[in-house]
Amino acid sequence: MGPLGEGQSLPYTWRAMTTPLHFPETPRPAPRRPTPLVSQDAADRQTVRIDLAERSYAIAIGSGLLSDPEAFSSLPPGHCALVVSNTTVAPLYLERLEQLLAGRYAQRCSVVLPDGEAYKTWQSLQLIFDALLRNHCDRSTVLFALGGGVVGDMTGFAAASYMRGVPFVQVPTTLLAQVDSSVGGKTGINHPLGKNMIGAFHQPLLVVCDLDTLDTLPERELSAGLAEIIKYGPIYDMEFMAWLEDQVDALRARDRAALAHAVRRSCEIKAAVVGADEREAGLRAILNFGHTFGHAVESGLGYGVWLHGEGVGVGMLMAAELSRRLGLVDVGFCARLQALVQRAGLPLRAPVLDANDNAGRYLELMRVDKKAQGGEIRFVLIDGPGQAVLRSAPDALVREVVDACCAPA
Numbered sequence: 001m002g003p004l005g006e007g008q009s010l011p012y013t014w015r016a017m018t019t020p021l022h023f024p025e026t027p028r029p030a031p032r033r034p035t036p037l038v039s040q041d042a043a044d045r046q047t048v049r050i051d052l053a054e055r056s057y058a059i060a061i062g063s064g065l066l067s068d069p070e071a072f073s074s075l076p077p078g079h080c081a082l083v084v085s086n087t088t089v090a091p092l093y094l095e096r097l098e099q100l101l102a103g104r105y106a107q108r109c110s111v112v113l114p115d116g117e118a119y120k121t122w123q124s125l126q127l128i129f130d131a132l133l134r135n136h137c138d139r140s141t142v143l144f145a146l147g148g149g150v151v152g153d154m155t156g157f158a159a160a161s162y163m164r165g166v167p168f169v170q171v172p173t174t175l176l177a178q179v180d181s182s183v184g185g186k187t188g189i190n191h192p193l194g195k196n197m198i199g200a201f202h203q204p205l206l207v208v209c210d211l212d213t214l215d216t217l218p219e220r221e222l223s224a225g226l227a228e229i230i231k232y233g234p235i236y237d238m239e240f241m242a243w244l245e246d247q248v249d250a251l252r253a254r255d256r257a258a259l260a261h262a263v264r265r266s267c268e269i270k271a272a273v274v275g276a277d278e279r280e281a282g283l284r285a286i287l288n289f290g291h292t293f294g295h296a297v298e299s300g301l302g303y304g305v306w307l308h309g310e311g312v313g314v315g316m317l318m319a320a321e322l323s324r325r326l327g328l329v330d331v332g333f334c335a336r337l338q339a340l341v342q343r344a345g346l347p348l349r350a351p352v353l354d355a356n357d358n359a360g361r362y363l364e365l366m367r368v369d370k371k372a373q374g375g376e377i378r379f380v381l382i383d384g385p386g387q388a389v390l391r392s393a394p395d396a397l398v399r400e401v402v403d404a405c406c407a408p409a
């Protein structure tokens with residue numbers, strides 16, 4: 001499925017919940033670029049637009065944006081800005097962002113949260129509310145999320161609920177957050193019994209992806225971000241998957257041009273999907289390819305042991321294997337995906353979560369997934385390369401997949 005041409009919409013068929021939900025391929029407009037979703041601002045800067053009527057916003061992508069007031073010039077004037085960051089990112093970039101905001105907001109404050117998925121909790125959320133109230137932040141306050149997906153998800157949720165909703169801006173500093181979590185308005189926190197189970201839809205006013213911030217990202221985190229990029233190929237755009245196969249080494253070497261293209265194309269695809277299905281009534285679920293198995297890994301091991309992207313990487317391989325066992329893709333497709341996941345530096349084998357009944361433990365955890373209905377797990381599967389389908393599978397088959405994909409090899 002390629003980028004949308006003007007006047008085209010993303011078709012998907014809604015069927016009874018007991019039957020698979022298909023997302024058939026859209027006729028491809030040629031040539032692929034330029035796409036109407038992207039505008040070139042300067043040589044190395046681009047803007048992708050999320051089209052959601054009055055909730056529309058821009059994603060600015062480029063180098064040096066965190067030092068450029070222009071990047072934030074579209075924001076409406078306000079009195080107070082609260083920057084939310086964490087103990088790792090704040091020392092690196094908070095001062096720079098605060099300087100930039102000094103020209104726009106009379107009152108500026110910040111809150112620095114503990115770092116890590118394990119802190120995506122009510123307690124951290126409470127720290128944000130404490131900062132807002134202590135600083136007498138009113139309804140016109142703008143929250144800024146400076147950090148990865150954890151900070152972004154929590155800041156967005158705080159913004160969705162403080163005084164029943166205040167605006168917020170995403171300033172993502174991980175690859176994963178730039179290509180996925182900062183875009184689309186899903187916000188929330190984890191519950192010990194399930195990942196991202198408490199949250200709200202709340203779209204940001206603006207997303208600013210400064211590619212320079214990726215220079216300080218640990219290698220393991222860069223690989224985790226690649227997982228969320230790779231997912232866009234099998235579910236939507238096999239040309240992009242071929243490009244990734246060609247450019248994965250450049251991406252791991254943090255080549256600016258390669259990163260710019262990967263972030264832009266990922267945001268374009270996410271923009272198209274979210275623009276067609278903002279609240280996940282159907283199509284948007286395809287963005288969860290690999291996440292049903294991946295979330296089980298994350299919550300089963302305890303949040304933060306495996307990175308989210310690592311869970312997604314191995315989860316995509318498990319979902320592809322389930323697709324193969326259901327006759328939807330061939331072994332060649334699975335091998336191709338596995339080779340790319342491996343070259344991205346991601347684990348290939350899922351962890352054992354329970355020595356006694358490992359598959360049973362996976363099934364138990366996956367029944368808490370948000371896509372599950374009436375206790376029936378629904379997986380995003382690949383129904384031929386570039387096309388996703390949402391459907392259930394017999395427990396016995398899922399058990400076989402877990403047994404085949406879990407360590408040791």
Ligand SMILES: NC(=O)c1ccc[n+]([C@@H]2O[C@H](COP(=O)([O-])OP(=O)(O)OC[C@H]3O[C@@H](n4cnc5c(N)ncnc54)[C@H](O)[C@@H]3O)[C@@H](O)[C@H]2O)c1
Pocket residue numbers: 086088089092115116117120147148149150151153173174175176177180181182183184185186187196213214215216217218221224225308309
């Ligand atoms: N809302 C959504 O649509 C959506 C989509 C995908 C993932 N997510 C969520 O995103 C989270 C994962 O995000 P993540 O991978 O960004 O993890 P993260 O936010 O934990 O960041 C990863 C690590 O990198 C550090 N870091 C961030 N930026 C840095 C930089 N520039 N330099 C050095 N270190 C830096 C962080 O402090 C952290 O230690 C998960 O909680 C996941 O559920 C949400």
